[in-house]
Amino acid sequence: MLQYLKKHWSESSSMKHRQVKHYGYEFDYDNNGVRYDSCDPIPKEFEFILNAIYLRLKWQPNQITVNKYLPGQGIPSHIDTHGVFDEYILSLSLNSDIIMEFRKGNYHNSILLKAKSLLIMSGESRFEWSHGITPRKFDMINTADGPDIICRGTRISVTFRRVVQNYENIEVKRNLYEILGCDKTTPFETLKDNYRKLLVKLHPDKSILSSTTAACAELNKAWSVLKDPELKKTYDEQIEQCDIDTEVTIFETLNISDLENNESEETFSYRCRCGGMFLVPKSMVDQIEPLLFPCDDCSLFIKIMLPNTNVS
Ligand SMILES: O=C(O)CCC(=O)C(=O)O
Numbered sequence: 001m002l003q004y005l006k007k008h009w010s011e012s013s014s015m016k017h018r019q020v021k022h023y024g025y026e027f028d029y030d031n032n033g034v035r036y037d038s039c040d041p042i043p044k045e046f047e048f049i050l051n052a053i054y055l056r057l058k059w060q061p062n063q064i065t066v067n068k069y070l071p072g073q074g075i076p077s078h079i080d081t082h083g084v085f086d087e088y089i090l091s092l093s094l095n096s097d098i099i100m101e102f103r104k105g106n107y108h109n110s111i112l113l114k115a116k117s118l119l120i121m122s123g124e125s126r127f128e129w130s131h132g133i134t135p136r137k138f139d140m141i142n143t144a145d146g147p148d149i150i151c152r153g154t155r156i157s158v159t160f161r162r163v164v165q166n167y168e169n170i171e172v173k174r175n176l177y178e179i180l181g182c183d184k185t186t187p188f189e190t191l192k193d194n195y196r197k198l199l200v201k202l203h204p205d206k207s208i209l210s211s212t213t214a215a216c217a218e219l220n221k222a223w224s225v226l227k228d229p230e231l232k233k234t235y236d237e238q239i240e241q242c243d244i245d246t247e248v249t250i251f252e253t254l255n256i257s258d259l260e261n262n263e264s265e266e267t268f269s270y271r272c273r274c275g276g277m278f279l280v281p282k283s284m285v286d287q288i289e290p291l292l293f294p295c296d297d298c299s300l301f302i303k304i305m306l307p308n309t310n311v312s
């Protein structure tokens with residue numbers, strides 16, 4: 001592992017007080033959140049330790065941060081963000097011993113992290129105690145023979161965390177239909193079939209690599225929206241509204257009162273010259289911007305001036 005890290009260290013980014021490299025998800029120090037788009041997947045070289053962790057804790061990390069501390073460098077006292085990361089924070093110490101300071105209110109504990117040891121934080125130690133490393137070139141330790149001083153070498157730590165998979169953490173970039181390999185007109189059964197096939201291919205239990213987890217969350221999000229007729233409709237309306245940034249041909253500009261009010265349905269309607277239909281969801285009448293709606297058959301649009309529209 002050390003060999004791998006030493007070989008790949010040149011790609012790492014440098015921070016003021018230490019060097020860091022992320023795998024799986026990138027930890028964003030500006031907003032204490034995570035991004036996964038710009039990040040290297042967890043290297044194969046880490047799999048043996050991920051497997052060992054899994055055997056012991058039945059827990060799979062999907063984000064790894066490697067920190068390199070030269071003697072004299074440290075990390076400010078902190079608690080890893082709740083909500084973004086789940087209940088375990090693990091830290092593997094390599095190459096040098098170091099003292100980590102734990103604090104909770106007025107309580108304080110110094111713990112010697114030996115090289116090649118794994119620190120497991122969970123429960124109170126993970127959520128209530130802060131941890132940090134004082135920037136120093138040596139540490140004081142207590143031994144059976146009394147206090148002693150140890151000089152710090154370069155310490156490399158590998159922190160294992162699991163990004164909580166809620167949708168807020170996942171930036172969905174791709175069109176939801178693209179994710180499920182289909183389009184707006186694909187029948188429900190095919191959507192469902194595609195979802196299942198893709199899910200089996202991607203399920204995180206079948207692979208230890210974290211990019212899989214992100215892809216899986218993306219897939220779940222796509223499916224959770226598209227399988228629900230109401231959400232699908234809203235989503236379709238939104239992409240319709242996005243699509244029309246390009247040139248469109250407006251068939252007519254109308255007021256709501258020009259449309260047919262289908263009492264029993266959620267939509268107003270208007271007949272297109274092609275025989276197709278323009279459908280305007282009733283839920284949209286509170287909008288203040290004029291809206292464009294496509295014909296369900298041809299490429300024409302109607303422009304709707306809503307009661308609240310500012311006419312300037
Ligand atoms: O270097 C360590 O052992 C801890 C690193 C850490 O606390 C973190 O990256 O959040």
Ligand SMILES: [Fe+2]
Pocket residue numbers: 078079080089131
């Ligand atoms: Fe931490």
Ligand SMILES: [Zn+2]
Pocket residue numbers: 272273274275276277295296297298299300
């Ligand atoms: Zn038409």
